[in-house]
Amino acid sequence: MADLDLLVLGGGTAGLVSAVIAGGLGARVALVERDRTGGECLWTGCVPSKALIEAADLAHRMRRADRVGLAPVEPAVDLAEVMAHIRAAQRAIEPHDAPERVRAAGAEVITDEAVFVGPRRVRMKSDGRAVTARCVLVAVGSAPELPPIPGLAEAAPLTSDTVWGLEVLPARLLVLGGGPVGCELGQAFARLGSQVTLVERGPRLLAREDPDVGELITARLRDEGVDVRTSTEVTQVRVGGRVRLTGGQPGEIDTDRILVAGGRRPRTDGLGLPEAGVALTDRGAVRVDTRMRTTAPGVYAAGDVTGELPFTHVAAHQAATATLNALFWLPRYVRYLPMPYVVFTDPEVARVGLRAAQARHRWGDRAVVARLDLADVDRAVAAGRTDGWASLVADPSGRLVGATVVAPSAGEVIGELAALVARRARLTELYRTVHPYPTYALAAVDAVGEHLQRRLLTPTTRRLVRPVLAALRTAARTS
Ligand SMILES: Cc1cc2nc3c(=O)[nH]c(=O)nc-3n(C[C@H](O)[C@H](O)[C@H](O)COP(=O)(O)OP(=O)(O)OC[C@H]3O[C@@H](n4cnc5c(N)ncnc54)[C@H](O)[C@@H]3O)c2cc1C
Numbered sequence: 001m002a003d004l005d006l007l008v009l010g011g012g013t014a015g016l017v018s019a020v021i022a023g024g025l026g027a028r029v030a031l032v033e034r035d036r037t038g039g040e041c042l043w044t045g046c047v048p049s050k051a052l053i054e055a056a057d058l059a060h061r062m063r064r065a066d067r068v069g070l071a072p073v074e075p076a077v078d079l080a081e082v083m084a085h086i087r088a089a090q091r092a093i094e095p096h097d098a099p100e101r102v103r104a105a106g107a108e109v110i111t112d113e114a115v116f117v118g119p120r121r122v123r124m125k126s127d128g129r130a131v132t133a134r135c136v137l138v139a140v141g142s143a144p145e146l147p148p149i150p151g152l153a154e155a156a157p158l159t160s161d162t163v164w165g166l167e168v169l170p171a172r173l174l175v176l177g178g179g180p181v182g183c184e185l186g187q188a189f190a191r192l193g194s195q196v197t198l199v200e201r202g203p204r205l206l207a208r209e210d211p212d213v214g215e216l217i218t219a220r221l222r223d224e225g226v227d228v229r230t231s232t233e234v235t236q237v238r239v240g241g242r243v244r245l246t247g248g249q250p251g252e253i254d255t256d257r258i259l260v261a262g263g264r265r266p267r268t269d270g271l272g273l274p275e276a277g278v279a280l281t282d283r284g285a286v287r288v289d290t291r292m293r294t295t296a297p298g299v300y301a302a303g304d305v306t307g308e309l310p311f312t313h314v315a316a317h318q319a320a321t322a323t324l325n326a327l328f329w330l331p332r333y334v335r336y337l338p339m340p341y342v343v344f345t346d347p348e349v350a351r352v353g354l355r356a357a358q359a360r361h362r363w364g365d366r367a368v369v370a371r372l373d374l375a376d377v378d379r380a381v382a383a384g385r386t387d388g389w390a391s392l393v394a395d396p397s398g399r400l401v402g403a404t405v406v407a408p409s410a411g412e413v414i415g416e417l418a419a420l421v422a423r424r425a426r427l428t429e430l431y432r433t434v435h436p437y438p439t440y441a442l443a444a445v446d447a448v449g450e451h452l453q454r455r456l457l458t459p460t461t462r463r464l465v466r467p468v469l470a471a472l473r474t475a476a477r478t479s
């Protein structure tokens with residue numbers, strides 16, 4: 001007989017959300033975490049990276065203060081102090097993710113490493129205790145991948161797991177990978193004073209976005225002194241930090257540290273998933289359907305381990321859906337199209353739904369793309385921060401299916417657009433909603449405004465409207 005209604009494996013975002021919901025609903029639930037609750041987001045991901053970016057952003061603004069008529073200042077950077085600021089932010093958030101909060105919600109917390117020994121049966125590594133549950137949620141996350149480059153492992157490379165232990169700023173830093181981690185951390189370290197080389201194997205940075213996004217971020221990073229090398233690979237690391245690059249921008253460079261940001265791998269090895277009947281995708285993620293069910297009855301998965309949109313808010317949403325489905329056999333499902341995300345470079349890159357290229361691929365010339373550059377947005381002009389744009393994508397009937405906003409605070413703008421994508425609202429609905437002036441959100445609104453103007457305020461419209469107005473003038477004179 002099952003000991004529990006739900007056993008949750010992993011105490012990161014997905015696991016915590018699940019345990020708190022299940023406990024709060026009165027279920028018999030236990031969460032197993034082998035390390036600290038809080039997971040990647042709190043300890044090695046979102047929180048430390050955004051705290052670092054804040055310090056780096058201020059350093060950059062001090063250095064570029066002349067942009068707004070102030071005397072520029074070269075900041076004195078002590079990385080140990082910046083790391084102390086990061087740890088203070090983590091300490092402030094930690095209680096929210098602490099075992100006490102989970103227990104207060106009614107769930108048991110077990111500090112151990114869990115391994116499946118059968119369908120819905122899990123053994124604890126330390127004491128061999130086996131636990132059976134009616135349902136299991138696999139929420140064990142992902143880990144940074146180290147590419148098999150000769151000499152790399154011997155060079156003690158940093159990853160997003162370990163970079164937070166640095167106390168001294170590396171004078172020279174080679175960042176391997178131009179995805180979100182490489183771009184965010186590469187820009188931040190450059191702004192703090194490291195000489196950064198960013199090496200990306202693909203032809204552009206942030207490859208999941210429209211090409212102009214990668215081009216803009218490349219230009220910004222280069223302007224800030226980062227040596228960006230695309231279509232280039234690290235092929236060898238020698239003792240002493242000499243790195244050989246091949247491909248588009250080859251050469252040999254010397255570096256003090258290497259930060260590997262070449263992607264992540266779901267933590268599915270050694271978890272006994274075959275014993276549980278849980279199948280994996282060809283990329284090693286737990287295969288799930290949109291109800292978050294795995295191939296094993298009663299076993300669900302959520303978060304990075306599923307390989308679907310690896311973001312904290314997605315993990316939380318998947319976990320909530322999985323938990324309700326598991327406990328009550330509900331058919332709730334996850335829709336990925338309206339899921340927004342943000343890359344916290346400067347400018348921020350925020351996206352929801354389809355990119356312009358994807359919409360054109362699907363609908364050809366009938367796809368609607370409304371775009372406005374920040375140079376036409378008064379708030380951006382006033383701030384002297386005009387790198388960026390808003391690009392809204394609609395289907396041929398004018399319903400919003402995607403948006404990309406590249407701007408300061410773009411992350412604060414994308415939520416509204418995600419809500420509109422979720423209910424497939426018309427572009428005109430955004431335009432008719434009065435937004436406060438002057439805000440970056442007006443980039444999206446005015447993009448639609450310009451699009452409507454081009455479509456509606458045409459010579460044909462004027463030809464049709466003029467006789468009507470003439471008739472109304474005549475009527476007014478004779479009345
Ligand atoms: C540098 C960086 C910055 C990021 N910034 C953002 C951001 O700004 N916004 C955003 O949305 N996302 C961001 N992310 C992504 C985000 O951190 C992840 O998507 C999210 O944390 C995944 O949560 P999770 O619950 O799936 O996994 P995790 O948080 O990794 O939790 C999994 C937990 O399972 C535990 N575990 C593993 N195996 C076992 C086992 N056998 N038994 C028991 N416990 C086990 C682990 O110890 C871990 O605590 C960032 C990631 C990185 C690396």
Ligand SMILES: NC(=O)c1ccc[n+]([C@@H]2O[C@H](COP(=O)([O-])OP(=O)(O)OC[C@H]3O[C@@H](n4cnc5c(N)ncnc54)[C@H](O)[C@@H]3O)[C@@H](O)[C@H]2O)c1
Pocket residue numbers: 147176177178179180181182184199200201202206207232233234261262263264309310311341342343344
């Ligand atoms: N702001 C955010 O929400 C945020 C921030 C950081 C990370 N994340 C999440 O973490 C995940 C992982 O991010 P990531 O940037 O590590 O992975 P990624 O897979 O997005 O990007 C890795 C990049 O490294 C390149 N690469 C891989 N091996 C290479 C090699 N040997 N030489 C040169 N380039 C190489 C790849 O071509 C790719 O462009 C992302 O998918 C994202 O969802 C989110």
